[in-house]
């Protein structure tokens with residue numbers, strides 16, 4: 001995720017900004033920049049690539065005079081990583097500079113309106129719409145202009161802002177993206193994360209949603225959206241730098257699991273407009289969608305599991321036949337690609353060698369291709385005919401959690417869009433699906449809150465030799481992902497089976513005390529899976545069930561039950577996976593393993 005640092009004080013700002021940005025490098029970024037007021041105007045320096053480039057360009061910041069400034073490391077969302085798209089962004093006459101974390105959902109609408117009024121945009125970013133809008137509203141009172149902008153923008157934001165004609169103040173404001181401020185003898189600071197300012201102060205103020213902070217060298221004042229002053233107490237940060245990088249969480253995986261509500265909202269909300277699914281970047285007419293005869297989903301690992309869920313959702317909602325392939329198989333199996341076939345490649349990194357090769361193979365065979373990708377500007381994003389980004393932000397833990405959750409959301413959105421275009425979904429049914437989608441972030445939050453219970457349960461299985469995951473339909477897809485999560489970070493052998501398949505061989509492995517996790521979220525299959533649960537229990541298995549909150553009957557059969565809140569049957573994966581992620585995480589922690597960097601694994605598999 002992007003990083004923000006801001007400073008006002010007696011010292012030269014740029015070296016302090018560079019130092020703060022360096023402390024945020026661990027978050028991942030693809031460009032960096034700074035804006036400093038030099039006594040006459042706001043100077044901006046920015047560069048694609050590592051911070052080192054900016055450092056060299058500015059001679060460690062020394063070439064940028066001035067004691068007030070804002071800095072940014074960007075993880076591209078809107079617009080590829082480039083010098084131009086890097087932050088800060090100016091308003092039209094370069095008297096205001098802005099850095100931004102988050103996503104402005106209505107930026108295209110704002111941009112069009114401002115362009116009609118003669119504003120000339122220089123970048124492809126959503127952030128520039130904020131800078132221009134600030135310029136549009138600014139009539140000498142920064143607070144008033146910021147308040148007006150807050151009323152107009154939709155989405156999430158943490159902003160650092162400087163105004164050339166208020167050279168003794170740094171402004172900051174946030175909604176749904178974190179921002180903190182602090183003060184020391186050196187001056188006042190803003191930051192998106194604690195590590196950036198930890199060396200100056202441990203007493204920080206957390207800006208709450210829709211609050212504005214105004215910093216001078218010696219003061220910090222907080223205002224609400226109406227410009228009324230509000231009191232605020234600092235909080236003492238006791239974390240060391242290591243803990244601070246993880247936002248106070250013990251591991252990146254835990255941090256990333258906890259980011260899932262936001263990841264889901266960020267991927268979902270910008271694509272819901274006036275109660276409809278709008279995927280602007282898809283660029284497919286309804287007629288093209290109607291003409292589709294087949295979808296192939298191709299991916300590796302967890303992305304492949306997201307693809308298996310996708311098969312059920314696309315086929316169920318849009319009635320398009322779907323084949324799902326492992327990329328390493330697809331590329332060599334001489335697949336049959338007929339006319340009007342869409343090949344969807346799913347990849348967090350956008351660099352997985354087999355997925356990239358499969359994409360190239362699909363294009364050669366004449367398929368239309370769509371990438372569902374997390375890393376903007378990555379190889380798959382560049383080479384696919386179309387790309388739909390999952391806005392999960394950088395994922396650091398090798399075991400994917402939040403990117404996988406975002407991939408599911410992207411597929412649900414596409415399936416709804418395809419179903420509507422193909423006349424398979426009434427407006428009412430579509431509205432109900434969207435209502436359920438919008439409830440998912442809060443439901444994930446609720447499931448995450450149950451972590452202690454899952455941890456206690458996980459602690460009983462630290463010495464397990466084998467764990468089995470069973471389910472039918474979509475629940476089989478969830479089981480596959482649950483099983484992969486467990487084995488990759490706990491080194492416990494685990495397998496996922498379609499529940500009906502057990503008795504064709506695997507059931508011979510069940511012994512007294514073997515843990516079997518049964519995922520049971522598909523109401524039409526309750527009875528069938530319960531029979532399978534009985535089969536394994538009779539052979540001594542201990543059964544953990546993950547099921548819908550109305551399926552209390554299961555308590556008669558399973559030994560331990562985790563309930564998930566009510567949602568549409570196509571979306572249960574987004575909820576049922578949460579306890580399975582937590583379970584794997586706590587088994588790994590309990591065994592004292594390297595959760596974030598499991599042995600033999602790399603985050604991005606760029607070799608065949």
Ligand code: M6R
Nearest residue numbers: 301302303347348349352399400
């Ligand atoms: O970057 P990608 O999504 O293409 O990566 C695919 C797999 O390598 C990845 O999902 C892997 O299975 C994860 N480590 C699972 O947690």
